[in-house]
Amino acid sequence: MTQHLRAIYEDGVFRPLEPICLKDHQEVTLVLEITESLQGNEAESLPIWEFAAELARDVPVEEWSNLPSDGATELDHYLYGSKKTR
Structure with missing residues (x-):
């Protein structure tokens, strides 16, 4: 089974940021993707993508599945509340 979770590493321990369903002492394999937080003008120097x-x-x-599938064609509806065109 694969599960993605965000965690913070502090004092030699990974601390999950969300609840996780594991038994005490259950062995897992961690694959780390290190995210750098953007501070100050760092965000301004990155390409938009x-x-x-x-x-x-x-x-x-799980939140990605809640996005509307017609977001590009109905942009005015989602931004300004105008009637849908289709």
Whole structure:
């Protein structure tokens, strides 16, 4: 089984940021993807696609399925509340 979770490493221990269903002393294999937090002007120096990817990393996987599938064609509806065109 594969499960993605975000964690913080402090004092030699990984601390999950969300609840996790594991038994005490259950062995797991960790594959680390290190996310760098953007501070100050660092965000301004990134290309927009890298900045968007950095923001997207913080969105829980299950939330992506809640996005509308017609977001591009109905942009005015979702941004301004206008009637849908289709």
